[in-house]
Amino acid sequence: MSEALQNRRILLIVGGGIAAYKCLELIRRLRDRGASVRVVLTSAGAEFVTPLSVGTLSGDKVYSDLFDLTDTAAIGHIELSRDADLLVVAPATADLMAKMAAGLASDLATTLLLATDKKVLIAPAMNVRMWEHRATQRNLEQLMADGIHIVGPNEGDMACGEYGPGRMAEPAEIIAAIEAHFSELEFSGAQPLKGIKALITSGPTHEPIDPVRYLANRSSGKQGHAIATALARMGADVTLVSGPTNLANPAGVNVKRVETAREMLTACEAALPADVAICAAAVADWRVDVDATQKIKKEPGAEAPALKLVENPDILATLSRLTKNRPSLVVGFAAETEKVVEHAVAKRKRKGCDWIVANDVSPETGVMGGELNTVHLITGEGQEDWPLLPKQAVAERLARSILAHFEKKKAKA
Incomplete structure (x- = not known):
């Protein structure tokens, strides 16, 4: 069990895209290492993984609706973000990154990201053309300037058939980035x-x-x-x-x-x-x-x-x-x-x-x-x-x- 993640509280925001399936393995590995995981499943993310599968692996309620009166009565959305030690967005789609860079709060996920006073780590995932687009790179620069931590994306084959950067980092890589974050906190100044x-x-x-x-x-x-x-x-x-x-x-x-x-x-x-x-x-x-001392020449027939x-x-x-x-x-x-x-x-x-x-x-x-x-x-x-x-x-x-x-x-x- 990882000492760095023992008793850490992770708020995982699952964006849309085929890479959302990796969040299931990510949740399992985080819990194996002693972390507790609460999940916010966006409407786009719910098209790829179900609340049942996410909730079963996390062992906690899955949150999705900004205006759910039951959720608001039990734990307000502001408290939901501040109760966590770290917010992780995986996959972070081009749409989510754009909303974060602009400071929008149009659903539960973006509202939590705007309201939090904790560090945020994102794992981008999108088509290579979307990743390389000037708008996405501009948003990435803004997020980094805002102190957002980035892990990935990796280069490889896309679900759409193209090849290039845009694949979401693997769960092991995301966990390493999370552990590095907490290690920095642990040894900061020490x-x-x-x-x-x-x-x-x-x-x-x-x-x-x-x-x-x-x-x-x-x-x-x-x-x-x-x-x-x-x-x-x-x-x-x-x-x-x-x-x-x-x-x-x-x-x-x-x-x-x-x-x-x-x-x-x-x-x-x-x-x-x-x-x-x-x-x-x-x-x-x-x-x-x-x-x-001189280049060895290849002589014909030698x-x-x-x-x-x-x-x-x-x-x-x-x-x-x-x-x-x-x-x-x-x-x-x-x-x-x-x-x-x-x-x-x-x-x-x-x-x-x-x-x-x-x-x-x-x-x-x-x-x-x-x-x-x-x-x-x-x-x-x-x-x-x-x-x-x-x-x-x-x-x-x-x-x-x-x-x-x-x-x-x-x-x-």
Whole structure:
């Protein structure tokens, strides 16, 4: 059960659109994590999901009518919004977003959104052309300026047959955004990791073959960057050593950009001493023994050039076996395509690190470059199997585990 959502009160507003069916899974997952959920079902939303199904999963009355005298007598619509810890709109249609941006209050949902003094998170869902329309983007800018939080939309196939951005975020992604909201509240000003220095590696490395070609892998760096963000939010002094990625530098983080494994190791050694080191980068195991100074030309009829590979430095093992300036906690990642836990347990012993975060990166999982991850945390005390989560949620959970580690260590001192 998620500590971040324990006893939290969520008011979920369900807009219209085929994506409304996802709200059923969202309600179930929120309740599984200890949150209570009240649902406002718009008239358009009721065309896709029924009050019976929503009410059964939420375990509470479903609200829909602004002028229902029974509802008004029991709990006024103003109180309905203020009784919640967070308002979530999923799906947030183009129509709902436009009304919110204009400050309209034409039904129960929009009246609650206008009357609330609590934070609001929306998960947009609409046709790609509607999402890209200037009016929708203008409304989005206004909502963001008003302090509305946004999750999604994702890119993909539409129910209408088109492809592009506009798919509502998955329930796991919405829950991660909700948990991140409450985590920010919990640690706002507290900074429980203040005084802890963290070193994180992220992304792939590029090992040059010649000036235009290189050896690499499919790592996006999303998980490592998310971990840096989570630790910085909790007050840690974070240095992120990143290989080549398309990601923005996380706020409040000291970022060192590198290309190769050797450069990454040098940057890590320069960042020491550190209290915790997290090796989330997918470092290339090999490099060519000598990279060509000029582009290798393809000659007609000639055989392909033979590349002699040599082993790259093992950054995780190097940090784990330091006799001087070894971090108190060294965490490695094991990206496996088979026997995930078995290989991770062996890797932890072989590398000498304290923890291993193991994940399945088989092509069908979509982990490499994707938004979701399923991991197993292997420590000297045992194994934790985490559910499928967005990478930011994995990062938040790992950050909490690291916090617990240092609190336990402090208590023993």
